[in-house]
Amino acid sequence: xxxxxxxxxxxxGEGHQIVADEPKELxxxxxxxNPIELFLASLASCFAITTRIFASKMGIEVGLIEVDAYxxxxxxxxxxxxxxxxGLRSVILKARISSSAKCSDLDKLVEAVLRRWVVGAxxxxxxxxxxxxxxxxxx
Numbered sequence: 001x002x003x004x005x006x007x008x009x010x011x012x013g014e015g016h017q018i019v020a021d022e023p024k025e026l027x028x029x030x031x032x033x034n035p036i037e038l039f040l041a042s043l044a045s046c047f048a049i050t051t052r053i054f055a056s057k058m059g060i061e062v063g064l065i066e067v068d069a070y071x072x073x074x075x076x077x078x079x080x081x082x083x084x085x086x087g088l089r090s091v092i093l094k095a096r097i098s099s100s101a102k103c104s105d106l107d108k109l110v111e112a113v114l115r116r117w118v119v120g121a122x123x124x125x126x127x128x129x130x131x132x133x134x135x136x137x138x139x
Contacts, residue, residue: 005029036088040069046119047095047131054112060105063098070094091129093120098136106137 005028007021020035022028033041044067055062070092077084099106110133114120123129 007031036071036073040071040091043091043093043119043123044069046117047093047113050113050117050120051095051097051109054116055099055109058105058109058112060101060109061099062109063100064096065098066096068094087126088128091123092132093129094132094134096134096136099138101137103135103137103139106135110135 005022005024006026007019007029010018010020012018018038019032020038021030021032022034024030028034048065048067051062051065072089072091074084074089076082077086097106097110101109114131120129120131
């Protein structure tokens with residue numbers, strides 16, 4: 001932590017930097033997403049990237065991939081003294097995938113992704129993850 005509230009610069013990968021912070025109304029400087037937003041972005045990115053990688057390996061043409069991730073958190077759980085258990089109550093990932101492939105091929109792709117995506121598989125073990133995938137494909 002530095003003198004600018006809660007701003008943290010995370011160094012990762014091949015020289016990349018990711019800034020995390022809290023909004024000004026919570027004492028931060030508002031210079032970056034908060035840790036929960038970063039977590040959700042990681043989950044959404046993992047789904048989209050894994051889908052692209054697997055589609056390429058399976059020879060399935062994929063167009064637009066849109067992914068939104070949401071979480072439910074009881075803010076009372078963040079108090080120093082609280083009877084509310086910490087952690088996210090639910091995590092919801094909603095994805096839309098368009099493809100010129102047959103729907104049966106797109107179904108196989110999504111099944112493979114949901115079996116092998118690292119971040120999602122890790123979160124799924126907690127029991128709070130729900131995934132909804134809308135597929136736009138050829139019948």
